[in-house]
Structures are given as structure tokens and as C-alpha cells.
Amino acid sequence: MSGLSNFYRSAVGKKALMAASGIVLFGFVLVHMLGNLKLYQGPEKLNAYAEWLREVGSPLLPHSGVLWIARAVLLAAVGVHVVTAAQLTLRNWQARPQKYRQREVLEATYASRTVRWAGVIIGLYVVYHLAHLTFGWSHPDFIPGDVYHNVVSGFQIWWVSGIYIVSQIALGFHLYHGLWSMFQSLGWWNSSRPPDWRRRFAQVFACIITLGNLSFPLAVLTGLVK
């Protein structure tokens, strides 16, 4: 058996692909959150940033060229992440046909035990989010190009903000287990004893991204941003 053909078929290989695609998606959510902080600088800055995302790379690339390349990469990463996760999950569900009457949880974190379902929530949320703030299909008052208006008027509806808040909490838990698992799946161990820097890394970045993202709907709901 040659190494590479075997690699994709093996669960260890699939986990490495999950980690690699996860790194891409992690980079995206981090940059996305940082970019959105421009909300606090007012409509001009935020809308200019959104426009810059379309213009960046021109004239070397056509208008929106970089944006579409980024979208293609992200779509591929999501595809790899979801397909490998589904394949591994199905495989794992078959590994114990006769269940225990009682099996206690010893060490597994809440985040690790819910990581699949947090992933499903995030998947559904991304579809809603694209329809809401990217394409405007599910936005009652969508003005193309006026990102600031769309965000603020969108989040002023309490249940829309609610969807965002719940989804970002799910993302936080998913990121915590995912980021920590990434080190394990790619074979980066912790040679020193506790504190485990891999867990610290996962906790810190999951918190930064979640708190940043939660601040946007909360800022609109509390009237800090209007």
C-alpha cells in the first residue's frame, strides 16, 4: 500500500485533513471578527472596509477577485471539514453496536462531547448568516453596500440577535475543542507537563473570537451602536 492513497482512507489521515481545513476556517473567523470591529468606528469606516475587501488586489485581479478566491478556499475548507467529520462520525457510531447500560464520563470536556452538534448549529447558522447579511434575502431592510445599516437594523430585531448570540456560543465551544484537537491530530504534543499550552491556546482564541463576535449584537441591542 502506498502511503498517500492510504492516507485519505485512514481515520488518522482524515483527522489531519479536518485539522488542516479547521486551521483555514479558524483563520477566517479570527480575521472576520477583527474586521467587524470596524463597526465601532462608525458607518464610513466599516463601509469603506467592506468596499476595500472587493477592491483589494485590483488591478492585478478583477474587481472582487480576491474576495471570490477567498470564498472558494473557504468553501473547499468547509467541504473537507464536513465530509471528513461525517465519515468519521458514521464510522465511530458503528464501533460499539451493543451499548453500555452505564458509562460515566471521566475526563471529556463539555466542548468535546458536543463538538459535532455545535458544528451542525454553526453550519445552519452560516446559511442563515449568508442569507441575512451577505445576500440580504432574509433581511427586511437590506441596502446593498451599506454594511453598517444592514448590521445595525438587522440586530435591532431581538430574535435575530438571539440567533447570532446562540450560534457564537456554539462556535466558541466548537473552537475550543477543535483548536486543541488540531495539535493532537497533527502530532504536536506538549512535552512539558501541565499547564498544557495547547489547551491555553485553544481557550484564549476561542474566548477572543466568541467575545468579539458576541459584542456586535449586544452593542446594537443595548443601543451602544445605532
Next chain:
Amino acid sequence: MKLTLEIWRQKTRDSRGRFVTYSISDASPDMSFLELLDVLNEELTQTGEEPIAFESDCREGICGSCGVMINGKAHGPEKGTATCQLHMRKFRDGDSIRVEPWRSKAFPVIKDLVVDRAPFDKIVQSGGFVSVNTGSAPEANLIPIPKPIADKAMDAAECIGCGACVAQCPNGAAQLFTAAKVSHLALLPQGQPERYRRVQRMVDEMESYFGSCTNFQECEAACPKGISIEFIARMNRDYLKGSFSGSGG
């Protein structure tokens, strides 16, 4: 001590099992868990009932044959302890204790609490060795090995192959066992020539029987020898290296 035991009884591989409840009125807190089962079996034999089948050999925590699920925990409530080294003083008078065999598609129940762990042997047979011509044993200090590396290899070599990692894992994965068997050779000079081929073969063999790792870390918590999931990361790295350098296969 008065105890109520709820134990899985299953006549053969193919028969349907069920839980049977037994009462014990005079257990000593100084008994080991296996001695409790011995006493119960003595009573069952006297009343003409079939004794409960369970595995045991060394009864000092080093052979790895005695593992069972006790109240939902592999080897019971005490950390870093095999079933044979678990004493009844860890329970309270009047406790109910549920005893189940390891459950995994790869570990079919043979009888009562005894499971067939042959897939572990298959994993070791697929590469868990060093191919050398045997002769007289070489002088022990012929190959210098730094102390931290020797220690690490010994940490991995502590694995007794009991199967608690598979039993506790929500995915029924055998990553910790396989990683320990891969790593205790991969860390040492004698293991280098076959290092990447070994990990490829052992992982492939493992995956033909078991679920896969989702980093729950339940295996490490259940392991009576406290083997670290660091070895799983080491195994993953060697597997990935072997796949991409073409030195596997």
C-alpha cells in the same frame, strides 16, 4: 459489607445476555474486587448455579487480563488501578455495583464478563516488533540511550493491553493502545529502521477493527497505567510523516 451486584451474564458469544442481580451479605473491605467475585462464585457453585466467568491471571495489576466496567468506569472508580487491585474499601456498605464486560464491536463477549481481545494481538502482529536475528542477548549498554528518552519509552511500554482505553472511549477507539505499542519502539534506536512502516501497518490494522480518535481523552483517564495521549500525537505525527515521505508501506 452488604453489597448488591448487578452482573452481565451471557452464556455464549451468540446468545443474548442480561443483567442478573446478586446480593452479598458479608463482603470484607479488604477483599479485592476479583476476590469478591471468587466468593460469589463459591456460593453459586454450592447452590448449583453456573459461576460467573471473568478473566484474571497475575492479580497484581501487570497482566492486563482482568478489566471489566464497574459502575460505568473501566476498572472501576479508582484512578490508575486495574480491577484486580481495586479493593472493596473503595465502596460503601449497602452499595449497588453494576459490572459489565468491555463493549466494542472488536471485542465480542465470549462468556459473561470475558471478551475476545484478539484484535490487540493482530495490531501487534502487524508491526509491533523489531526484526532482528536473535542470538545471544547483546551487552545492555552497547547502545547509549539518553535517560529522558529511555524513560519516555518505558512510559509507553507500561501498557498492559487490558483494553480499558477502548472500553471507555465513546468511539471505541484503540488509539492509546496502538500509540503506546508504536511509541515504545519508535523512541528507541532499535526501532528506527522500521519506524514508519511499522506505524502505517499498525494504524491500518487498528482501523480495520476500531473506531477513531476524537480527542475526548477518556482513554488516558481510564488507563490503569496512566499512559499519556502524548503518545497518540506522536503516533499521528509518525503516520503523517510516513505517508508524505513515502517511507511507509
